[in-house]
Every structure is written in C-alpha cells, then in structure tokens.
Amino acid sequence: MKLEICASSYQSATNAQNAGAHRIELCSELALGGITPSYGLIKRVKDNLSIPVHVLIRPRSGNFIYSDEEFEIMKADIKLCKELGCQGIVSGVLKSDNTIDVIRTQELIELSKPLSFTFHRAFDWVEDSFEALEILKNIGVNRILTSGKSTSATEGIEHLKDLETKAHNKLIILPGSGINSENALQFKEAGFNEIHCSASTIHYVNKLGTIPMNSSVFFDEHILVHSDYDKIKKILASVS
Numbered sequence: 001m002k003l004e005i006c007a008s009s010y011q012s013a014t015n016a017q018n019a020g021a022h023r024i025e026l027c028s029e030l031a032l033g034g035i036t037p038s039y040g041l042i043k044r045v046k047d048n049l050s051i052p053v054h055v056l057i058r059p060r061s062g063n064f065i066y067s068d069e070e071f072e073i074m075k076a077d078i079k080l081c082k083e084l085g086c087q088g089i090v091s092g093v094l095k096s097d098n099t100i101d102v103i104r105t106q107e108l109i110e111l112s113k114p115l116s117f118t119f120h121r122a123f124d125w126v127e128d129s130f131e132a133l134e135i136l137k138n139i140g141v142n143r144i145l146t147s148g149k150s151t152s153a154t155e156g157i158e159h160l161k162d163l164e165t166k167a168h169n170k171l172i173i174l175p176g177s178g179i180n181s182e183n184a185l186q187f188k189e190a191g192f193n194e195i196h197c198s199a200s201t202i203h204y205v206n207k208l209g210t211i212p213m214n215s216s217v218f219f220d221e222h223i224l225v226h227s228d229y230d231k232i233k234k235i236l237a238s239v240s
Contacts (some may be wrong), residue, residue: 001188004054004174006034006198010044011071016199017051022077025118025145030198031219036077038156046084054118055081055090058175062224064094064122071104071180078111088116090145098125101123106139115197118174124149129159133166143172145196152178153195154186161190 005016005025024029027034034056045053046072057077059070078089089112093101110118121142148156153175164173175187176196187195218225
C-alpha cells in the first residue's frame with residue numbers, strides 16, 4: 001500500500017521521505033484545508049529531496065468556485081510546477097451548485113500533462129458522488145482524494161468502497177482524512193492501494209508576543225474574504 005503524506009512544510013516533506021513515505025502532497029496552511037505552497041518551498045523540496053511531489057493548486061481557502069483571475073493564477077502555478085519537475089498536480093474546480101466544473105477542470109488536466117492529476121476533496125462537496133466519479137473518469141483524472149463524504153475516511157469507508165467498485169480500476173480512489181496508525185490497516189484490508197494523511201504532531205512553542213496573529217473570524221468555509229475598495233478609500237481619506 002502506498003502512503004501519501006500531506007506535507008505543509010519543508011520539515012514535513014523531509015520527515016516523510018526519511019520515514020519511507022511513497023509520495024507527498026505539498027501544500028501550505030493545513031488549518032485552511034491546504035492552499036498552494038510558495039515557489040520557494042516547492043523549489044527547495046525538489047532541489048533537495050527525491051520523494052515524488054504532487055502539489056496542491058488551490059489559490060485560496062474557502063470554496064472551490066474561482067474567478068477568472070484566480071483560474072489564471074492556478075494555471076500559472078501548474079506551469080511552474082512542471083518547470084520545477086514535480087510529478088503531480090492536486091486540484092479541481094466546482095460550479096456554484098457544487099457540481100464539477102468540467103470545462104475548467106479538464107483545462108487544468110490538459111495543462112498538467114504529462115503530470116498525474118488528483119481531484120482533491122472538493123469531491124466531498126458534490127452531492128452525487130457517482131455521477132461526479134463518472135465525469136472525472138471520462139476527463140482523465142488519475143485519482144480522487146476523498147473522505148467518502150464524511151468528516152473522516154473511517155466514517156466514510158462504506159461509501160469509499162462503493163466508489164472503489166464503481167471506479168473499475170479506471171482511476172484511483174485515495175482515502176484521506178483522519179487516517180492514522182490505528183486505522184490504516186482497515187483501508188488495506190478493504191482493498192485500497194493508496195492512503196493519504198498528514199501524520200501530524202503538534203509542537204507547542206514559546207510565545208513570541210502577546211498579540212495573536214490569526215483571526216477566528218476568517219476560519220469559515222462559507223465566507224470569502226477580500227480587501228474592500230470602499231473601505232480602503234475611507235481609510236485613505238481619513239489619513240489624508
């Protein structure tokens with residue numbers, strides 16, 4: 001069974017390789033569900049490690065419905081990953097009704113070639129998993145990262161097994177979310193050939209200051225955050 005580690009830092013990628021993982025999904029900001037890692041991180045990993053690298057292409061947190069500008073950013077990031085010698089792309093686009101955006105996703109797949117393409121956990125937001133599976137099979141997706149439409153892969157394992165059966169070996173169903181050393185065997189015994197997890201340990205460090213640098217206001221997948229033109233103008237006016 002292949003183990004893919006979701007690595008959100010250079011240290012995580014190094015640990016994955018040294019521990020014998022088969023592949024990493026390189027990203028940043030696990031607290032946000034993962035976003036595209038920086039050029040510097042991708043290059044450092046590719047320059048110094050030999051483990052296969054699949055890169056998450058997700059320009060921001062929140063939903064998976066992207067503006068034209070965001071979509072262009074995603075395409076530029078894919079081109080960069082190809083130039084740096086990465087082995088795979090992890091991405092996907094939905095429509096406003098949370099169905100697969102076939103046209104845009106297929107464009108990303110074609111742009112990614114010859115790299116492997118994984119449709120990420122946006123799949124778990126799609127209402128009809130089996131219809132989405134058929135669509136992704138037909139447009140050339142290599143694997144689907146999914147928790148089986150549950151908060152964890154263990155809770156969704158029956159649905160995952162149904163998806164595996166429906167896949168007919170045309171693509172790989174990659175279970176992910178909450179997989180650890182205590183339940184990984186369950187997926188091997190269920191017939192899956194690959195699993196995905198972060199295998200993370202939380203390290204507490206000494207506080208560098210008394211003012212928090214994060215905001216709980218923004219940790220909500222139902223909102224999109226952007227700088228407001230009118231608010232900016234008002235601020236500028238107030239200090240002019």
